Amino acid sequence: MDRIKILHIIKSLGRGGAEVLLPETLKLHHQEKFEFHYIYFLPWKDQMVQSIEEAGGIVTCIKASNNLSLLGKSKEVIHYCKENNIDIIHCHLPWSGFLGRIVSLRTTIPVIYTEHNIQERYHIATKILNKLSFNFQSMAIGVSEDSSRSVLENIKPKIPVNTVLNGVNTEYFRRNSDKSERIRKQHKIPEDACVIGNIAVFREQKAIPDWIKAFKEINLKHPEVYGLLVGAGPKEDEIKALVKEHKLEDKLILPGLQTDTAAYFSAIDIFMMSSAFEGLPIALLEAMSMECCVVSTKAGGVVEVVRDGENGSLCEVGDYRCLAGKASALIEDPVKRKEYQVAARKRVVNNFSLKRMVDELEGIYFDFMKGDHGNNK
Template sequence: MAKTKILHIIKSLGRGGAEMLLPETLKLHDRENFEFHYIYFLPWKDQMVEALQKAGGKITCLEAKDNIRLLLQYKNIISYTKEHGIDLIHCHLPWAGFVGRLVHARIGIPVVYTEHNMQERYHIATKNINKLTFNSQSLALGVSEDVTCSINKNIHPEIPVQTLLNGVNTESFKRTGDSQIRKELGIPENAIVFGNVAVFRFQKRLVEWLQVIKKIRKENSNVYGIIVGAGPLEEEIKKEWKDLDLENVVFFPGLKTDVKPYFEAMDIFMMSSSFEGLPIALLEAMSMECAVVATDAGGIKEVIRNEQDGLTCEVDKWKKLPQLCQILIDDPEKLKNYKRAARERVVDNFSLTKMVDELEKIYSDFVKK
């Protein structure tokens, strides 16, 4: 029987949450019945290429220096689709979605679009293009109920929209007890380590994250921090880091394709975000038995049930985060319980295997049509 051929389109293959999902889902897909192709446009953002190739993905970069040139690649995508016998296109994030809709409008191939963010958070131009073109595709998937509600409220689509919660490979993201990163960074064995894995953008509020650590450190000299990632606000964030005199306390290892060793080093995964879709890094941290303290931004509140799976506060009350963290610092048994609860929550409800099974059913249903 011929394999069903799926083409994923995404703007970049850098170290973002949506990008990280692609190799992880590919590892679990039914390779006997499906074949996966990937097109991206920013050759300098290619951190996920090697992982996709190792997992058996077929990857092509159609270089585009800006969004207009990206859209103009639709003819090359049509040629690729015909040449390789692609059965369905799956687009991620707005600009990949826009070009996928152009392809759908011209050749009628089924196009599935995954929305990772709230419509309210997009630039007005992106929001308007999204609204104008949204119905020129087959199905939209929201990564959380919040995201799906935002689509319905702002776009009023005529096409089907459903929620498909992000997942994590709980067998791959499993704590082993390796403390090598702590040794490399010179963090004491008995320290309590707070962590985050993020693109350095304004919604992550990493300047505020550092301020929270500074406040916690006033009462707890054994607290350290690790922030894995990079991004446009790096200069501003590191200036705050220096101004707060946290240079030997909070560590910035940079952009990493393998984040598991850093989760191993963390006790508490802390997020101060102002908004989120459903963050992959949060699920990965929970799978690695990191206790969670966070604002309840976006999909976070769909994952973390306050005082059950972790501790949360309202987005605009992020200054409560030090108090919530102190609860876990003061009670090692409670910290241990929340670590265990985090792992149990993702294993039971946010397994990547479940997400992949649902995706394959969606693909098969459209291809049969």
Template sequence: MAKIKILHIIKSLGRGGAEMLLPETLKLHNKEKFEFHYIYFLPWKNQMVEALTEAGANVNCFEAKDNIRLILQYKKIIAYCKEQEIALIHCHLPWAGFLGRLVHKKTGLPVLYTEHNMQERYHIATKTINKLSFNSQNLAFGVSDDVSNSIKKNIKPNIPVKTLLNGVNTNSFVRTSDSKVRKELGIPDDAIVIGNVAVFRFQKRLVEWLRVINKIREENPNVYGIIVGAGPLEEEIKEEWKRLKLQNVVFFPGLKTDVKPYFEAMDIFMMSSSFEGLPVALLEAMSMECAVVSTDAGGIKEVVRNGKDGLTLPVEEWRELSEKLTILVQDIAKLKKFQKAARNRVKESFSLQRMVGELEEYYVEAVKL
């Protein structure tokens, strides 16, 4: 029986949440039934290419310096689909979505689209094009109910919109050993380490994150921090880091493809975000038994039930994160309880195996149409 050939289209393969899900899902897909191809457009954002290739993917970069040039690659995409006998296209995020919809109109190939963000957060041009083109595809997924409802409210599409919750490979993201990262960074063995893994964008509120760490350290000097990632606001964030004199307390390892050693160094995963879809890093941290203290932005509240799986509070009350952290920092038994609860939650409801199984069912259904 011939394999069903799936083409994923995404703007970049850097280390964002949407991008890093691709190699993780590929590891679990049925390779006897499906063959997977990936096309991206920003050659300098290629951190996930090696992981995809190792997992058996066909990866190609069709270089495009801006969004207009990206859209103009549609003829190359059509030629690639014909040459490789692609049966279905799966696009991620708006600009890849716009391109996939154009290919759909020209060829009739089935196109599925995954939306990772709230429509309200996009630039007016992106929102407008999204609304105008959205029905030129077969099916859309929101990564959380919040994201799906945002599509329905703002776009009012005629095509089906389903919620397909992000997942994490709970067999891969397992805490296994003492942290080498702590030793490398010079963090004391008895310290409580609070961490985050994020792209340095405004919605992550990492300046505020640093202020929370500074606040809790007034009474708990054994608290340290790690922020893994990079991004456009790095200079602004590090200026605040210096202003607060946290250089020997909060560490910035930079952009990392393998984040598991950093999760192993963390006791608590803290997010101060103003908005989110459903953050993959949160699911990974929970699978790695990091207790969660977070704002309830977007899909976070669908994952973390306050007081049961972690501690959350409303987005606008981010300053009170320090009080939530203090509860765990000063009560190790409670900290351990929430660490176990975090892993149990993702194992029960947010496993990547469940997500991949659902996705393959949608692929088969779409190809039959």
């Protein structure tokens, strides 16, 4: 039997949550049954390319300088599909979704779109384009119940909308004391110091200024605590300026973009997330799998994972004082902190494993090949 050929289309292959999932899911897919292709458009955002190729994927960059030029690449994508006998196209994030819908109108190839966010948070132009074009595809998948709800309420699509919750490789993302020791030595963090951390792309959505404000309050109450703020992005200069403004250079470490995130998670005791909005954040699932104690805002799908007072602590979006207060309480109560850490991993292992996610996606692909994909789930 010939393998089913899946083409993933995504704007870039940088280190965002949607992008990171592609090589991780590929490692668990049944590649004797599927052949996976990937097209991306921003050549300077290619951090995931090597990981995908090493896992067995076929990656192609069709260069585009911006969103509008990306939409002009439909002929090249259609040509690629014909040359490689693609059976199903799977698009991620809005502009790749728009392109996929154009391809769908001009071919008979079924197009699936994964929605990683909620409609309410998109720019008005993106929301309008989404609403006008959404039915020009075969199916939509929400990465959280909140993402699916938002599509159903705001777009009211005529196509099926399924929910496939994001997952994490719980075998890979396990706490490792040797890695923790290495990171702490590298950044001169005392072995017994409590570390508050975050791993994120520095963009508006993540509300990193709120994170820094919260850490400042924690630092005033607990000067012995260290911070690890791992990542890079468009807000990087602003973040560095805020760290300097608040005189946190000695206690808040910015290691930049890192590929071995598991090592940094191992060194983090409390994973504090200040996001203004989310789909179902991969970094959160990874942190919980790594037994980090979670303090987070109630952004999007976060509330589908973190149960306040059971496996973490939650605050309203924008309430950095609440983040500081709940983190401080856990610094002062190591027994409760340990309870949350154990419960966090148990929650992810039982409900958000990557294998479960891969199995559900493969089920959808098989249904498409049989022509059985007509119901919302």
